[in-house]
Amino acid sequence: MMGAPLLEVRNLESFYGPIMAIRGVSLSVEEGQIVTVLGANGAGKSTLLKTISGIMDPEKGSVSFDGAEIQGEEPHRIVSRGIVHVPEGREVFPLLSVDENLSLGAYTRKDRSAIERDREMVFEYFPILAERRHQEAGTLSGGQQQMLAIGRGLMLRPRIMLLDEPSLGLSPLLVQEIFAILGRLNREEGVTMMLVEQNARIALELAHVGYVMEIGRIVMNGDADRLMQSEDIKAFYLGQQEAGQRSEKRWKRKKTWR
Amino acid sequence: MDGVQLLVSGLANGCVYGLIALGFVLIYKATEAVNFAQGDFMMLGAFVTLGLTNAEYLHLPFWIAAPLAILIMAFFGYLLDLLILRHLFGQSQTAVVILTIALGFVIRFVAGVIWGHEPQTLESPLAFGDVSLGGVVLGMADVAVIVVTVLLTWSLYQFFQRTKLGLAMQAASQNQMAAYFMGIPVKRVQGLIWGLSGATAAVAGILFASKGAIDPNAGLLGIKAFAAAVIGGFGSLPGALAGGLIVGVIEPFAARYLAAGYSQIAPYALLLAVLVFRPHGLFSQVRTKKV
Known part of the structure; x- marks a missing residue:
């Protein structure tokens, strides 16, 4: 530092x-x-x-x-x-699939293979998103939508x-889970x-x-x-x-x- | 046999309504405003094609004139957004609505000045003769309209599903704020949607003019297309098309089997029924936000 x-x-x-x-x-x-x-x-x-x-x-x-x-x-x-902004209140694109939401996170990027690697990384941190990847984002639960919003932000490979x-x-348990993942993202990535x-x-x-x-x-x-x-x-x-x-x-x- | 002929000509009319309704919905989804000049866009597209291809005007070959007219109308839509509508950003929706109504008047007037108020016929190769299929005689124009509409719808669908820009357009219409956060240049994307709706209107205009004569008031059938869009569900592209087809098919059958006075109101009676029993339209995509 x-x-x-x-x-x-x-x-x-x-x-x-x-x-x-x-x-x-x-x-x-x-x-x-x-x-x-x-x-x-x-x-x-x-x-x-x-x-x-x-x-x-x-x-x-x-x-x-x-x-x-x-x-x-x-x-x-x-x-x-x-610089990526993950907005308050889980503003996902409700009628698009989880996968499409993630793709939009990388909208300003061109390096296709790296984008796909980052998608895999997001799925590693949020396995539930991999399970639901073809589902419309609007049908996810609140916690899953928050995870999607964070994952979508990661797709920019933000500085x-x-x-x-x-x-x-979110429930206290979910908050614990999400903050633990944020900590790992900071340490590991x-x-x-x-x-x-x-x-x-x-x-x-x-x-x-x-x-x-x-x-x-x-x-x-x-x-x-x-x-x-x-x-x-x-x-x-x-x-x-x-x-x-x-x-x-x-x-x-x-x-x-x- | 009779029924099949009515159905096909109804479907062909319905395709034109459906394409105009598609324009309504595109704009509505992107900007949450209704473009009441959409019918006049259609009329203008028809007249631009006519001006490019008819013998007494520029006399270009139709297959050059048609794509050119579509391009011109796309550019017209984009410029309209860039020069006028973008400056209403942040104003109430009513301002945009009133503006588009006024714009419709202006377009009708200008078209009248340029091409005159008499009905004219587009010299379109789509408009020749009839085809006979197993004893059923169908207008060539009707068949062409249906085929072109199916192709256009299919390509629009592919565009929205498969391309990055199409995805960005969907995103910007579903959640504008989040689209900004993703780095999507929302205003430019909205301009492109205006362009797209101009192009769709031009296709609708060419098809409409292939089926019969046009005059500057042809755009008023936009009102029927509006009804079609509402019937289909104002936020849904397939719904808009389906609504157009429903209105188009109801018309000839109502004219055939109902008393004269009732047939004209049939589409609007359906509109009322839909509004009462399924206020979001038949094919609405409504997803409430989870809190």
């Missing part, structure tokens, strides 16, 4: 309609890392990802990827740089994967990830570095292990009661960053 970070966001400001959803966010992701951005509903996490992947244009600030400034570029240009709440609406989550515990267990976002700002950041030990994170994101001698009530506590 040397040299310039793979992805660097500087003082990004972005509007969601009339609302300023991101108010000056800076963060960086090193190659090979998993970086997680935690935050509640409406903190601006999804807007941050959409601004990076070019679906939304920033008002101010810069996004640089691999040394080049990419903010405001057309989404398909950004995808062909190797970085932006994951928007992969745990959303070296996939760099930026992971946006509300489920702080599982995200911090997986990630190397974490950022905490509240109403459009980064309020805290650091190594995932350190964040996990932080009293604020424990109280507000992990929901642990401290057994302190004064045993303050949770609602009495003030966040130290306010």
